[in-house]
Amino acid sequence: xxxxxxxxxxxxxxxxxVWLWWLAPPPPPTPTVRDTxxxxxxxxxxxxxxxxxxxxxxxxxxxLTDTLLAAAQKGQARLITIxxxxxxxxxxxKGATLVSLKLKKYNTYDFETPVQLVDTTxxxxxxxxxxxxxxxxxxxRALYFQTTVSSDTLRVTDGPVDVVFxxxxxxxRIRQIYTFAPDDYEVKLRIEQEGAATFSTLEGYELVWxxxxxxxxxxxxxxxxxxxxxxxxxxxxxKITLDRNRTEEKRLAGQVDWVAVKNKFFTAVLIPSGETxxxxxxxxxxxxxxxxxxxxxxxxxxLMPRPEDGQVDEFRLYLGPMEYFRLARYDLGLYDxxxxxxxxxxxxxxxxxxxxxxxxxxLLGRLLGNYGLAIIVFALLVKIALYPLTRASxxxxxxxxxxxxxxxxxxxxxxxxxxxxxxxxxxxxxxxxINPLGGCLPMLLQWPVLIAxxxxxxxxxxVRQQAFLWAQDLSAPDPxxxxxxxxxxxxxFVAGFTLLMGLSMIIQMHIQSAATPSNPQTKILTYIxxxxxxxxxxxxSSALNLYYLCYNIFSAIQQFWINRSLEKEKxxxxxxxxxxxxxxxxxxxxxxxxxxxxxxxxSRR
Numbered sequence: 198x199x200x201x202x203x204x205x206x207x208x209x210x211x212x213x214x215v216w217l218w219w220l221a222p223p224p225p226p227t228p229t230v231r232d233t234x235x236x237x238x239x240x241x242x243x244x245x246x247x248x249x250x251x252x253x254x255x256x257x258x259x260x261l262t263d264t265l266l267a268a269a270q271k272g273q274a275r276l277i278t279i280x281x282x283x284x285x286x287x288x289x290x291k292g293a294t295l296v297s298l299k300l301k302k303y304n305t306y307d308f309e310t311p312v313q314l315v316d317t318t319x320x321x322x323x324x325x326x327x328x329x330x331x332x333x334x335x336x337x338r339a340l341y342f343q344t345t346v347s348s349d350t351l352r353v354t355d356g357p358v359d360v361v362f363x364x365x366x367x368x369x370r371i372r373q374i375y376t377f378a379p380d381d382y383e384v385k386l387r388i389e390q391e392g393a394a395t396f397s398t399l400e401g402y403e404l405v406w407x408x409x410x411x412x413x414x415x416x417x418x419x420x421x422x423x424x425x426x427x428x429x430x431x432x433x434x435x436k437i438t439l440d441r442n443r444t445e446e447k448r449l450a451g452q453v454d455w456v457a458v459k460n461k462f463f464t465a466v467l468i469p470s471g472e473t474x475x476x477x478x479x480x481x482x483x484x485x486x487x488x489x490x491x492x493x494x495x496x497x498x499x500l501m502p503r504p505e506d507g508q509v510d511e512f513r514l515y516l517g518p519m520e521y522f523r524l525a526r527y528d529l530g531l532y533d534x535x536x537x538x539x540x541x542x543x544x545x546x547x548x549x550x551x552x553x554x555x556x557x558x559x560l561l562g563r564l565l566g567n568y569g570l571a572i573i574v575f576a577l578l579v580k581i582a583l584y585p586l587t588r589a590s591x592x593x594x595x596x597x598x599x600x601x602x603x604x605x606x607x608x609x610x611x612x613x614x615x616x617x618x619x620x621x622x623x624x625x626x627x628x629x630x631i632n633p634l635g636g637c638l639p640m641l642l643q644w645p646v647l648i649a650x651x652x653x654x655x656x657x658x659x660v661r662q663q664a665f666l667w668a669q670d671l672s673a674p675d676p677x678x679x680x681x682x683x684x685x686x687x688x689x690f691v692a693g694f695t696l697l698m699g700l701s702m703i704i705q706m707h708i709q710s711a712a713t714p715s716n717p718q719t720k721i722l723t724y725i726x727x728x729x730x731x732x733x734x735x736x737x738s739s740a741l742n743l744y745y746l747c748y749n750i751f752s753a754i755q756q757f758w759i760n761r762s763l764e765k766e767k768x769x770x771x772x773x774x775x776x777x778x779x780x781x782x783x784x785x786x787x788x789x790x791x792x793x794x795x796x797x798x799x800s801r802r
Contacts, residue, residue, distance in 0.1 A: 265329055265367040265396050272341025277360060279377050281353045283517070285311075286377070286384075292338035293362030293373045294321030298516055303463070306415040306673070308662065314465055314516050316408025316494075322465070323514075325371065325388070326498075327402035330395075337371065338407075340364050353377045366396040382517030388510045393503050401474060401503040404512065406467055409480075409495035410460040415673060416736070417491060423461040423656065426478040426495040427534045429454040434533045439482040439493050450475040454529050456497035459519065462658050462672075466515040466531060467499055474500040518658055521555050537652045546649035554653050562659060569665025572654075572740060576747035579646065580755060587752075591759045596631050654741040667693055668739040675739035692735045694742035699730040701749035705756065 274291035287297040299311035315322045325337040342362035351358055360375045369392025376385035388404070390397075414420045425438040430449045437445045453476040457466040477498040484491040504510060515531070517523070524531040537546040557578070561571035580587075603625060611618035654660070660671035668675035676690035683689040706726065734742055 265331075266333075266335065266340065269340040269364045269366055272343075274341070275344075276349065277344070277346055278350045279353060279358070279360070280350060281377060282380055283382060288360060288362075288375065289321060290342050290344055290362065292321045292324060292340065293342040293344075293364070294323045294338055296321050298322075300463070300517065303413075303518060304662065305413045306670075308669075312413045312463060313411050314463060316411055319408045322407055323386075324405050324407060325373075325402050326405055327397040328400060330398060337364070340366075342373070351377075353379050355379070368392050369395045382515055382523065384514040384516060386512040386514055388504075388512070390504050390508075391506065393506070397503055399503055401501050403477075404467060404469075404499045404501060406456070406458055406465055406497045409458045409493055410463050410465055412460055412492075413463065414461055419736075420461045421491070421493055423536065424459060424493055424495075425534075426456070426458050426480055426497050428456045428476045428478055428497070429530055429533075430476065432530075434530065435478070436534070437478045437480045437495075439480050443482045444480065446477065446479045448475065448477045453499065455531070456499055457531070457534060458495045458497050459534055461656065462519050462661055463517065464515070464519055464531075464534065467497065468513040468515070468527070468529065469499055469501070470511040470513070472502065474502055476500060519656075520658055521551070522559075535656055537649065542645060542648050545645040546652060549646060549649040550653045554649065555659075558657075559659060567665065568660050568663040568671060568740075569668070569743065572660075572665075572671075572743050573747045576744050577751055579650070580748060580751040583646065584755065587755060588759055591756065593631070596629070600625070600629060600631065650744065651741065654744055655738050657740065660738070660740045665739075665743070668743070671740035671743070672738050674736050675742075686732050688736050690735075692739065692742065694739050694746055695731065695734045695737075698734065698742050698746040698749060699727045701746055701753065702730055703727050705749050705753040 272290070274289050276296070277288045277290070279286040279288065282301070284301055285297075285299045286295060288294065289296045295315055297317060298314045300314065301311060303312040304310055305312055321338045325335075327335055329335060342364045344360065344362050346360055351360070357376050357378045360377070361372065362374075363370060363372045369390065372387075372389040372391075374387040374389070376387075378385075409424060409426070412420050412424075422438075422440060425436050427434065427436045428447075428449055429435070430451065430453045435447060435449060437447050439445060451473075453469070453473045455466055455468040456476050456478065457464050459465070477496075477500065479496045479498075481494045482491075483494060499512075501510060515524070515527070519532070519535060521532050532551065533547075537543050537550055558571060558575055561574055562568045565571050565574065604622060607618060607621045607625065611621060655672075657672065662669075663671045665671055667677060674688075674690070674692045675694055677693040677696075678691040680689045680691070734745075
């Protein structure tokens with residue numbers, strides 16, 4: 198292999214190592230009692246008790262002394278439970294707000310506790326915030342609403358069900374109507390305000406989602422990196438994350454298509470049907486990533502104009518999983534919240550994931566009935582699709598190997614003159630019609646595909662808690678051995694698919710080196726790359742490791758096959774060349790025959 202190719206390969210490996218090291222998550226901390234509460238262990242009695250605690254309400258919402266609110270500040274909180282096939286929601290008459298929403302088809306990392314979308318440490322997820330003419334800030338979570346619903350539990354089976362809340366404010370009133378539908382994660386919200394000019398200023402009001410989506414995965418730090426608050430304005434995605442800053446906020450003006458908060462796999466989205474004044478995203482980091490009680494708190498606000506009398510503001514709330522096909526139906530770019538790498542690559546990686554990987558992988562999963570098998574077949578299909586690039590790369594490297602003796606002769610001849618050496622090499626490349634980077638360029642063209650797959654398998658909801666062989670959850674690591682100590686960067690366990698993937702890479706490199714002349718510069722890569730694999734991939738998703746394991750196995754088989762084909766072609770070319778030489782010699786003898794006989798006859802005379 199040419200020195201320039203080796204240097205390019207080493208630089209590419211170093212870039213990959215730095216990138217993977219930067220993304221590698223630290224060991225997961227032990228869950229705490231607060232985590233358990235946030236993961237939906239709060240009972241209805243706990244929620245009611247929290248709503249009735251004056252100190253908590255004053256601390257979060259501040260005291261309300263405006264006379265307009267006197268009638269609305271008295272009452273008793275009552276919970277109304279909404280049961281659908283997909284979730285169980287709880288609304289409180291204090292605030293007319295969601296105090297719980299548990300998904301029935303998704304559990305947290307313990308495989309038992311339902312995923313909770315509401316931060317139950319707060320007095321409610323949804324609220325209206327406005328300022329009275331007396332300059333008092335009002336959060337409706339501090340007000341007691343009335344409802345016509347007499348039952349404590351409503352089951353949504355045959356059709357939509359409305360839950361109406363109403364509260365008087367001075368001579369006006371606020372009415373909130375929630376509409377729940379069967380087999381749908383969307384909840385509709387209608388807000389009616391009568392006499393809004395008597396209790397709010399011209400600034401209008403804010404519809405707020407309070408709190409981020411509680412963590413549901415074991416690796417909290419990894420989930421924090423995929424969490425944030427988002428908005429879409431002017432066709433562009435706006436977001437705040439707390440990767441570097443303890444607090445962050447962003448304010449947008451004008452029309453906003455939606456605002457949302459999300460964790461790694463689940464989201465809560467507010468979609469207005471009418472005009473907006475803007476939006477505000479706020480985030481705060483509580484604790485440090487290594488702290489067991491680490492938490493990221495977010496708020497997403499839609500800034501709404503003050504409605505005219507009789508005007509109704511309508512919103513759609515999507516409260517559920519980051520499932521691509523469900524989100525794509527809105528045609529609002531909701532799936533753009535999923536990160537697909539740096540902006541320099543995202544213009545390639547995101548379309549690959551959305552239009553090729555997700556539909557194809559979903560189809561394979563449904564056909565095969567097991568997503569582990571789907572990953573294996575998927576890796577085979579990707580390898581087949583990339584075969585032309587791989588074959589071109591191997592052919593170029595084979596031609597470079599044949600050129601090595603002449604290149605070494607040039608290096609020895611011009612050992613003291615690098616410029617002459619380079620000129621002679623380039624001249625040789627032109628004469629032989631060989632591109633010295635021909636072996637690297639096809640490999641580099643595969644990188645967008647590999648990066649897109651890297652991001653996809655780490656954030657793919659479809660493999661979450663899907664089992665294959667010894668892996669219980671393909672979206673998480675697959676420990677086969679727990680260590681009594683923690684190794685920096687590596688962790689405190691050995692992941693099975695990571696171990697097999699590293700071994701497959703060693704085998705693949707040995708097959709490659711068998712067809713390449715011994716070179717210390719390339720031989721060292723055989724030992725460096727597996728170390729990178731064991732150190733960095735150990736805590737990544739087992740789906741990603743299974744994919745690369747299969748990809749390496751198919752690559753080794755493909756490489757062995759191509760090497761055999763190239764050897765046969767070379768042997769056949771040698772036979773053809775030898776045959777051509779014999780034919781030429783025979784033709785020369787045949788043409789020279791008459792002349793030789795005449796010459797011999799003259800010599801006898």
